[in-house]
Amino acid sequence: MGKLRDAGASKKVRERTRTKDQAPLNCIHPEDYWTPPTHVLPSSTTTTATPTPPEKPSVTTKGHIGWGLPMVTALTAVVTVQVQHTVGSTHELQEHVGGSLALDIVNSSWLQCILAAATWYIIGMAITELLDLIGNKNR
Numbered sequence: 859m860g861k862l863r864d865a866g867a868s869k870k871v872r873e874r875t876r877t878k879d880q881a882p883l884n885c886i887h888p889e890d891y892w893t894p895p896t897h898v899l900p901s902s903t904t905t906t907a908t909p910t911p912p913e914k915p916s917v918t919t920k921g922h923i924g925w926g927l928p929m930v931t932a933l934t935a936v937v938t939v940q941v942q943h944t945v946g947s948t949h950e951l952q953e954h955v956g957g958s959l960a961l962d963i964v965n966s967s968w969l970q971c972i973l974a975a976a977t978w979y980i981i982g983m984a985i986t987e988l989l990d991l992i993g994n995k996n997r
Contacts, residue, residue, distance in 0.1 A: 924986055927985060928978075936971045
């Protein structure tokens with residue numbers, strides 16, 4: 859990067875010291891948009907920076923919490939829906955625009971459990987990812 863800055867600085871100095879009658883190089887040869895500097899830059903494969911040490915494995919929320927929290931939230935939702943259905947606190951629909959098949963799906967306790975489990979599993983995964991993101995920012 860330093861060599862590039864030096865090349866740019868030397869080009870500016872040459873442009874300032876040029877006489878007013880002198881035309882810029884790219885006006886003489888318009889096909890030459892950019893001419894490379896005369897000195898050679900190091901190849902991009904060689905780095906002068908100090909190598910970074912490999913990352914140490916750290917304890918993150920991806921362990922047991924990574925799959926445990928979503929599963930716990932999903933199972934809690936299933937139990938809650940089943941308890942509400944057995945107690946009788948839920949009301950069943952008598953009519954549905956989608957017909958009798960849609961009415962059976964809406965009133966089915968097991969499909970309600972599956973929907974609740976899927977919804978709360980996704981919410982649990984989002985919470986886990988958020989915790990992991992917050993944990994990574996603190997490092």
